[in-house]
Amino acid sequence: MTTLSHPQIADPASDLLASIDGVTVTRRRAQTAGSGRSPSGRIQVVEPPSPESVAEIVTVAGANRIGLTPRSSTGDARFGRSNPRKGAFAIDLSGLDRVLRLDARERVVILEPGVSYRTLDGMLQEEGLRVNHPLLPPSGKSVLASVLDREPPLIPKYHWDFTDPLLCCEVIFGTGDMFRTGSAAWSKSLEAQWEAGMFQKNPLGPAQTDLAKIVQGAQGSMGIAVWASVRLERRPEIQRLFTARSQDLRQLAGLIADMTRRRLGDEIVIADRPMLSALGKALKASPPPGSQRWTLLSVVGSLPVRPEQSVACQVDELRDLARHHGLILDEVAIGEPEDFATRAFGVWGEPGFWKHHIAGASSEISFITTIDRAGPLAGTAVDTWRAVGVDPEMVATMIQPIDQGRCCHVEITAFGDPDGAGVVESSLADLAEVLARDGAFFSRPHGAVAAAAYRRCPDTVGALRTVKSILDPAGVLSPGALWADTAGDPNPVTSGRER
Numbered sequence: 487m488t489t490l491s492h493p494q495i496a497d498p499a500s501d502l503l504a505s506i507d508g509v510t511v512t513r514r515r516a517q518t519a520g521s522g523r524s525p526s527g528r529i530q531v532v533e534p535p536s537p538e539s540v541a542e543i544v545t546v547a548g549a550n551r552i553g554l555t556p557r558s559s560t561g562d563a564r565f566g567r568s569n570p571r572k573g574a575f576a577i578d579l580s581g582l583d584r585v586l587r588l589d590a591r592e593r594v595v596i597l598e599p600g601v602s603y604r605t606l607d608g609m610l611q612e613e614g615l616r617v618n619h620p621l622l623p624p625s626g627k628s629v630l631a632s633v634l635d636r637e638p639p640l641i642p643k644y645h646w647d648f649t650d651p652l653l654c655c656e657v658i659f660g661t662g663d664m665f666r667t668g669s670a671a672w673s674k675s676l677e678a679q680w681e682a683g684m685f686q687k688n689p690l691g692p693a694q695t696d697l698a699k700i701v702q703g704a705q706g707s708m709g710i711a712v713w714a715s716v717r718l719e720r721r722p723e724i725q726r727l728f729t730a731r732s733q734d735l736r737q738l739a740g741l742i743a744d745m746t747r748r749r750l751g752d753e754i755v756i757a758d759r760p761m762l763s764a765l766g767k768a769l770k771a772s773p774p775p776g777s778q779r780w781t782l783l784s785v786v787g788s789l790p791v792r793p794e795q796s797v798a799c800q801v802d803e804l805r806d807l808a809r810h811h812g813l814i815l816d817e818v819a820i821g822e823p824e825d826f827a828t829r830a831f832g833v834w835g836e837p838g839f840w841k842h843h844i845a846g847a848s849s850e851i852s853f854i855t856t857i858d859r860a861g862p863l864a865g866t867a868v869d870t871w872r873a874v875g876v877d878p879e880m881v882a883t884m885i886q887p888i889d890q891g892r893c894c895h896v897e898i899t900a901f902g903d904p905d906g907a908g909v910v911e912s913s914l915a916d917l918a919e920v921l922a923r924d925g926a927f928f929s930r931p932h933g934a935v936a937a938a939a940y941r942r943c944p945d946t947v948g949a950l951r952t953v954k955s956i957l958d959p960a961g962v963l964s965p966g967a968l969w970a971d972t973a974g975d976p977n978p979v980t981s982g983r984e985r
């Protein structure tokens with residue numbers, strides 16, 4: 487059935503997309519423009535009725551130069567990055583929400599874009615499994631979009647590579663061609679692959695290619711994924727939470743370096759005082775008390791075999807290491823639904839981004855770096871924002887070791903917006919330049935930091951343009967998402983009605 491469900495948006499591009507069997511085209515309110523601030527107008531949204539129709543939509547879009555920006559999550563996001571720009575349409579994949587296979591033995595789930603962390607978590611609990619997820623994903627956050635967007639997961643020892651926990655995916659490139667990455671790249675159907683004992687667990691392939699890495703982090707500009715296989719972990723029977731506190735971040739960084747080398751600790755986070763109190767406020771739970779500037783929180787989880795002993799020996803080793811670094815390890819209650827840590831390391835059950843619950847608006851800058859550089863770089867951001875008038879108690883820092891502790895994700899947030907003047911947002915571009923110069927790596931260039939990230943690696947931008955011209959020759963996927971291309975876009979898209 488052909489449906490153009492909103493007659494007043496009839497224009498050539500909408501007509502073309504709506505003429506595809508089962509496809510709906512509507513007009514909706516855009517997501518919040520950013521930072522929890524007010525919505526930024528209305529957008530045109532295409533809804534595919536099935537994974538197969540995504541290829542048809544992309545083919546029609548390519549032939550007619552209609553821009554398409556994928557979105558798989560629902561509800562307001564942390565920022566409105568997946569709002570289409572340059573008059574493009576949003577392609578809303580949240581209606582494709584089947585779990586195609588959940589295999590407890592192989593510890594893998596294959597899911598469509600619309601499956602949220604909340605839905606998946608409910609299913610995994612019953613199976614004694616879990617997924618290595620980022621801090622407090624909103625209830626509507628798509629698992630597929632989150633792993634494609636390389637959101638930093640909480641458990642570094644299960645983060646073997648930057649692609650984890652994403653394994654394989656089926657992608658529609660801008661040409662309309664379907665491609666399966668990794669070990670899923672076999673001409674047979676998924677069912678035939680399962681029959682043959684293949685479970686889409688190896689991200690490398692076909693042969694020595696690793697095309698998932700091109701699609702990942704590309705903000706929908708290289709291809710649209712219609713399913714992904716995601717690695718799962720055993721859910722520990724026993725969990726114990728420990729904290730260590732210090733005025734000096736370097737002490738905690740030393741402990742983390744030793745812990746991660748020994749694969750000790752599951753979830754590991756360092757938060758400063760303002761971050762702990764913001765988390766406590768959002769979670770409506772008291773954070774672990776303490777007056778020191780920095781707190782390390784780490785959960786020790788049992789292994790499937792001999793759970794009690796496996797926790798006990800990890801705790802002994804952790805205590806030894808803490809002592810070696812001159813730190814005291816305190817145990818904190820975990821396990822009850824109302825506990826701070828149970829909530830902090832679980833899936834955020836509410837819609838929207840948790841930071842918007844603190845003071846409405848929030849701004850942030852995040853990057854990866856080595857843990858020895860995290861403190862000085864975070865200090866630069868904190869000082870910059872205090873200087874523009876943000877209350878020091880509203881500037882908060884969080885550090886998460888990732889990639890087995892080889893580096894860390896640093897996230898500095900300014901809650902609120904002094905005088906509603908947007909001073910923090912205006913400072914982001916310059917701040918990003920300073921941080922990049924001093925060792926911050928913007929592996930997920932978004933918004934105001936994108937210019938600093940791309941300016942420093944023109945060769946990468948050149949390579950990206952070449953790859954994009956092969957995978958999306960008409961330039962219709964997520965126009966404007968990469969390299970902040972205000973100038974020099976080789977393939978400007980012209981279709982779709984401007985708002």
Ligand SMILES: Cc1cc2nc3c(=O)[nH]c(=O)nc-3n(C[C@H](O)[C@H](O)[C@H](O)COP(=O)(O)OP(=O)(O)OC[C@H]3O[C@@H](n4cnc5c(N)ncnc54)[C@H](O)[C@@H]3O)c2cc1C
Nearest residue numbers: 557558559563564565566567568631705706710711932933
């Ligand atoms: C530190 C930081 C700063 C940021 N700053 C800004 C900012 O200033 N302004 C801003 O607008 N955004 C910013 N972002 C980006 C923004 O936070 C995220 O892109 C946004 O939260 C995505 O959520 P969503 O629900 O809109 O989209 P989701 O549906 O969750 O999608 C996430 C990303 O994946 C892509 N995607 C979704 N589904 C698919 C699919 N099936 N196949 C391929 N790609 C897909 C989307 O296009 C999007 O880029 C920032 C992000 C970070 C980490």
